[in-house]
Amino acid sequence: MVYIEYSFKVAPLQPASDILIAELGEAGFESFVENKEGVLAYIQKEEYEADVLDGIKVLKNPNFKIDFEIKEIEQENWNATWETNFNPIKVGSQCMVRAPFHEKPDVKYDIVIEPKMSFGTGHHETTHMMLQFILDTDFKEKTVLDMGSGTGVLAILAEMRGAQAVDAIDIDNWCYLNALENVDRNKCTNITVLEGGAELLKQRRYDIIIANINRNILLNDMSSYVESLTKNGLLFLSGFYEDDHRIIDECCVEHGLAFKKKLKKNNWVAVKYVF
Template sequence: MLIHFLQLLILFNLDYLEFRFFYKERNLLIDIFIQELAAIEFEAFEEEKEFLKAFVAKNNFSETKFQLLTLKYKHLYNSYKEISHPFQNWNKKWESNFEIININQFCSVRASFHLPTNKKYDIIINPKMSFGTGHHETTRLMAKELFNYELSNKSILDFGSGTAILSIISEKLGAINIDAIEIDEQVNKNALENIKINKASQINVITGTGKDIPNKKYDFILVNINRNTIIKEFNYFLNSIRSDSVLILSGFLYSDVNYISKFLKKHNLKIINSKMENNWALLIVKFF
């Protein structure tokens, strides 16, 4: 998925190159440009008011492919500049930059070094190497969405659970029997710490992928992962839903919604609502 630069640096201890493209104007072609950059190994993107930042690991950078692409899209920007980011202790920087996030009027997310907030749901996440703090649009979209349902006694599958933020919020909203599945064992160690610090007790953390989802049906399935992983793992999600289950998907750009919508239709599923924040999408999906 297209993740934020600091989160990327925490995941991979590498030297990175940043390219800053100064827009002529922000239009939808920029999303296509981003996708093409992603196809030549760019891993993170951040948009500012007047420019796009695109990041690539120095090891993976191909000057030839980059030149071809910048030529193809040169009508989109006035100029670009290259900035080098040698490896440093980004985790420290990320942690020291971690600002409290307000999900909504009832819920905030903070690290344990912050003072408690006065929100009813004062969630503590110490992310270490993991994704899921509420700083990314997709996590915020997912977390906010949870407040639109009556979750009391509902079962949850949190697929690609990262810090376990969505599982923790779900439990605070009354959910029980929460399975949090995450491919990365280190990330799960962090999830367990977050679960403990938030005094959650309904969350079963599983290291694995789609094939490791317990063989049962859930009331809600939460998936915040990139488009291709959603599609790759989709048959496993299908096994886990009943006719009245709600599937909440995010982790992709709004420009991907059409593609995903066609894919869902083939499985007799339809999008009943959608949300967007800064070009990132969230879809609420049910059976026809």
């Protein structure tokens, strides 16, 4: 599989980088790596069209200076790319997300991943906040869904926190394969990795659902999440901005969910609801 890499130089970095990542995600870009200069963004070559950036409004914002370069990148070159940009991420005092080549830390939850073309290393605010939610929640003997699982990092921490069974689902084949690798790498035995979308949730029930995707998918699939929650089940959502929380909250309330908590990091939020 061949990807197109966009290397964006962004000034000032925030909030422009966050806005850029959100808009690129809506335009079909699958993976992102943030660095000191800006953002590396990846889209499959077969999905790429020359006008892919036409709808990216932040590029036209006079308050930001954003330049970019484009090149093709083969899968086998991906490790060299992310190794250059991937530093270990510590979440609280208990959890570290790192690569195999990083030194083993003295923490309770040591997660080792190779993200390749998959989203979810802990660098992005949404993943970081979801990891926080998992650390703050009792997962012992719970059935869990990690929807839009990417690297599988959230599913892996859920098992480490005592989950009885975890389904990690992603519609992207590369994410599916990458999650399988990372689940095996972390010696997880209670995680089932599945390739697909919300259609896979029929007849499945979970005590906790984690969905770190984007606003439109969350809104579209909310009924499927609620139908899959057990009574008093928890729903953790992220992948959207503070300004989008109102519409997310209205949708949750309409489906019988009660708001419990919100985390905020820069312009991104993560929220907790109970059914």
